[in-house]
Amino acid sequence: MAKPSDQPSENLSSSEDAWVSVIQKMDEAYADLVHYQVEVEEKNAELEEARSFFASIQSAMSDVLIVCDHSGAIEGVNSALEQLTGLNESELIGLSLPELVAPAYRQKIDQFLSQLNREPIRDCEIELIGRDGTVPLSMNCSPRNNRRGRLVGMVMVGRPLGELQRAYKELNEAHAEVQLAQERLVQSEKMASLGRLVAGVAHELNNPISFVYGNMHALQRYTDRLCTYFDAINEGHSREHLRAMREQMRLDKAIRDLNSLVDGTMEGADRVREIVNDLRQFSSTQISEKASFDMTHVIRTALHWIIKESRAPVEVIDNVPDQLTAFGHAGQIHQVVVNLIQNALDAMTDSETKRLQLDAEICEGRMIFEVRDSGPGIEEEALSRLFEPFFTTKPVGMGTGLGLSISYGIVSQHGGELSIANHESGGVIARLELDADAAQAGEEITDDA
Ligand SMILES: Nc1ncnc2c1ncn2[C@@H]1O[C@H](COP(=O)(O)OP(=O)(O)OP(=O)(O)O)[C@@H](O)[C@H]1O
Ligand SMILES: [Mg+2]
Incomplete structure (x- = not known):
């Protein structure tokens, strides 16, 4: 049996333990x-x-943001909408979306939610009632789903059309300026090439003009003699006297010559007209409709004028068939051909052998024209830069470096191809590919034809 004196002290220690553990738990x-x-x-x-x-982010957005539930009650907005409507966030929240929309667009807005079930809404034009009248907006709407994927509302982002239109206008203006600058560039390069051709053209015009002059002088002399003879007839001179006059003035020969003198003069005038037409075609700023044109004529006139102007003699191997048509703007292609031939001649300035070879053919519906020279070729690092505007290795004043870049633009606009490469047996080969004239494409005319 336990001692009575021991019991209270044991009870005390067990209750202390309990307290300690309670306090520990509380801690x-x-x-x-x-x-x-x-x-x-x-x-x-x-x-x-x-x-x-x-x-x-929401307050920085210039676009209007509206979040609404499936019944169209507004649940969230950004400051752009507050500014546009003149209402603050607490006034806007809870409003029905159609109340913010101009009456003419309410039906459209009502259909948004059902439309969103099928597809997102993009660039839909509506008008919101703004504080200073209605504001047209381009709206994009996306569905808002809950965690289980059910449609619970939509998020709309609208951009004021005025701002969009201004951006479009600025873009259009910038585009028009770039186009104008490009046209001016093309035109100035064309004028530079034209300038180089003028010496050749002047020489070309000189020929027919000088024989027109010669013929006219002869005709003038014959006219004087005929007038003297008719005066003698009118004065009633004897037959013998008139015969002697005819022989002395060699009138019979003059009369026989008249036709050929007139024909020659006409021919000279025709030639002048042709040259002027060629020039007009080349220098025209007006872009005519694309059409079939005589590629052989374009190549030959370009070659003719450039060769006329070149000082050192050049051996020309002309493999261009007499009948070759292509499709496009003859004047622009003339500009390309002039530049390719001019580049070839420039490259051969210091070469001992100056050989220019022109080849052309129709192959698989395309007209292919190649210019080959016997110059030094093009250095590796220059090859990748040839079509860059203003890339030139020519001394100042001798080349603008625009020829190939403009030619490339023209050929691309024609759906054609232009390439320049070193030829494996020396020199450079430039290759121009264009759509052939549809009728000729079937005939596949080649050099051998
Ligand atoms: N046949 C060629 N042989 C060697 N180099 C060539 C040949 N064709 C073009 N090049 C090189 O390409 C460069 C660019 O030619 P591009 O026709 O664009 O300009 P350019 O002839 O220098 O000047 P521009 O044609 O405007 O008067 C030339 O300066 C030249 O270095
Ligand atoms: Mg050039």
């Missing part, structure tokens, strides 16, 4: 609470940061 619970409190505060801070991040 633990308190520590847990403090820990959770810290976590909650951290989460709160993160949430606050995320909220202010999204709020700053």
